[in-house]
Amino acid sequence: MKINLPPDIKIIILPLISLLILLLSGVFLLKLGLTKFSVQQKQIGDLEKEAKVLDQKNIILRDISPGIAQNASLFSFVLPADDPTTMVISQLKILTASSGVLINSLSSRSNTKVSTIPEINIIVNISGPIMGVFNFLNELANITPIVLVKSVALSQAENGDGTTADITLNSYWSAYPETLPATLEPLNDLLASEKDMISQMSTLKLPPFTELLPQDPSSSRSSPF
Amino acid sequence: MPKINLLPPDLVPKSLTVKITKVIKQVVIVGFSLFICAAIIFIALFVLNTMKLNNLGKNRNQLLESIKNNQQVEQSLYLVRDRLNKIKTIQTQDSSAQPIKAIPVLLSQLPGSVVINQANLSPILSEVDFQTSDPAAVSQLMATMTGSNFFQTINLKTFSYNEAKGYIVGFELIK
Numbered sequence: 001m002k003i004n005l006p007p008d009i010k011i012i013i014l015p016l017i018s019l020l021i022l023l024l025s026g027v028f029l030l031k032l033g034l035t036k037f038s039v040q041q042k043q044i045g046d047l048e049k050e051a052k053v054l055d056q057k058n059i060i061l062r063d064i065s066p067g068i069a070q071n072a073s074l075f076s077f078v079l080p081a082d083d084p085t086t087m088v089i090s091q092l093k094i095l096t097a098s099s100g101v102l103i104n105s106l107s108s109r110s111n112t113k114v115s116t117i118p119e120i121n122i123i124v125n126i127s128g129p130i131m132g133v134f135n136f137l138n139e140l141a142n143i144t145p146i147v148l149v150k151s152v153a154l155s156q157a158e159n160g161d162g163t164t165a166d167i168t169l170n171s172y173w174s175a176y177p178e179t180l181p182a183t184l185e186p187l188n189d190l191l192a193s194e195k196d197m198i199s200q201m202s203t204l205k206l207p208p209f210t211e212l213l214p215q216d217p218s219s220s221r222s223s224p225f
Numbered sequence: 226m227p228k229i230n231l232l233p234p235d236l237v238p239k240s241l242t243v244k245i246t247k248v249i250k251q252v253v254i255v256g257f258s259l260f261i262c263a264a265i266i267f268i269a270l271f272v273l274n275t276m277k278l279n280n281l282g283k284n285r286n287q288l289l290e291s292i293k294n295n296q297q298v299e300q301s302l303y304l305v306r307d308r309l310n311k312i313k314t315i316q317t318q319d320s321s322a323q324p325i326k327a328i329p330v331l332l333s334q335l336p337g338s339v340v341i342n343q344a345n346l347s348p349i350l351s352e353v354d355f356q357t358s359d360p361a362a363v364s365q366l367m368a369t370m371t372g373s374n375f376f377q378t379i380n381l382k383t384f385s386y387n388e389a390k391g392y393i394v395g396f397e398l399i400k
Contacts, residue, residue: 007238015249022256029260033267040274047281054288061295064302072301075308079315117311130341134329146312149325154344156356163341172315177307180299183292187299194309201312 050184057187064189071198077144077206081176083110084145085120087207088171091143092124094208099136101128104164117174122147127157127164140169144204147171324351324398327375334369336362342393351398352382358391370396 005013080087085108096103104125111119126136133154140147153166181187190198230237238246292299324346332341335355342356355366370379376398383395 007236008242011238012242012246012249015246015253018253019249019256022253022260026256026260026263029264029267033263033270037267037270037274040271040278043278044274044281047278047285051281051284051288054285054292058288058291058295061292061298061302064298068298068301068305072304075305075312079308079311117315130332131329134325134332137325138329146315148315148318150347152325152344152346154341154346154353156340156342172311174308174311177303180296180303183289187302190302190306194306197309197312198305 053184053186060187060189071202074144074202074204074206076176078146078201078204079117080145080173082173083120084171084173085122087145088120088122088143088147088169090207091145091205092122094205095136095139095143096126096128099128099139100132101126101136111170117172120171120173121150122169122171124167124169125164126167128162130154130163133163133165137165137167142204144206145171145173146204324348324375324400327373327398328353331369331373331375335366338362339366342390349400351376352395353398354383354393354395356390356393360392363392363394366394376400 077087089106089108092103092106104127106122106124108120108122111121113119126133128136137149137152140149147169148171150168150170152168155164156162157164328341328344328346332339336357336359338359339355339357339362342354344353345351346353357363357366373379378397378399380397380399381394382397383393385393387393
């Protein structure tokens with residue numbers, strides 16, 4: 001069936017349809033192009049931001065590298081992950097020897113208060129010359145694990161020779177962090193105050209440890225049976 | 226020879242329609258050219274951005290790999306920072322060092338005849354009883370204590386004398 005259109009319509013219809021198709025295609029192209037472009041720009045922005053954070057993190061980790069593992073080891077003594085009582089007692093015994101005082105009694109108990117930094121109370125009774133006692137008290141600030149003197153009761157020794165001191169100390173411990181922050185979380189370099197603190201802490205006296213070497217199997221005693 | 230249109234007038238489009246059609250055709254041609262240009266620009270941008278994204282992705286992966294290789298260092302740094310923050314928290318509670326540092330200094334400024342009879346040292350409030358049999362030492366003790374700047378407040382708490390021990394001068398020291 002042939003539609004007989006008027007000549008005016010006949011001549012204009014094809015260009016009009018072309019124009020309409022062009023307009024629709026233009027709108028589609030513009031919409032698609034802009035959407036794709038903005039999505040890609042956002043992805044580029046995000047990746048650039050991530051790269052900046054990662055790059056900074058990488059530089060910090062690369063530059064900080066020497067010595068940090070050693071510091072981590074030092075700080076595991078300054079504030080251990082477990083109850084530090086035995087280490088503190090060992091340090092107190094060394095201190096009494098170097099200060100010329102004697103330990104008369106020593107006791108410790110865990111503080112039951114729930115905290116992220118649990119504390120141990122240590123009560124030590126020492127006797128000796130007054131300056132030796134004060135030397136002992138001052139040297140407590142230079143040992144690891146960290147201890148704080150909570151109270152000191154001084155009195156003259158019963159025989160009148162020297163001084164007796166009842167010292168109450170607190171020592172602390174705290175479990176190690178279990179997770180690292182997300183990789184994309186920014187990492188800050190150590191602050192000047194933190195570096196100062198590290199250098200202060202590095203002068204603290206570590207508890208002595210004896211390394212027990214494995215026994216040489218060839219030197220083991222032969223079976224007597 | 227003049228042009229003669231033999232078609233009946235009803236079959237010939239109006240001249241206005243012909244003009245509009247011409248304009249529309251021109252618009253379509255220009256529009257199509259613009260469409261092709263815009264398409265080329267969008268494709269070029271898409272390709273460039275895709276290449277940039279690929280490069281950024283590669284760079285990101287390299288950085289992640291490098292950070293992964295330094296994970297031990299990161300762990301150490303994180304542990305050190307964790308310990309430092311906790312030590313700072315502990316140290317804010319510490320004010321006990323003041324009397325412990327001050328008393329030996331004060332004692333070294335006093336005559337040898339002055340000894341500590343008894344003392345209770347604690348972060349905020351400390352009490353110290355000095356003992357001497359020398360009256361001149363008592364005045365020097367008073368001068369030393371009042372002249373010291375280790376404590377905010379120094380109260381004279383007791384002052385007594387007995388033949389066996391001599392003078393006993395008790396001070397209350399407030400940080």
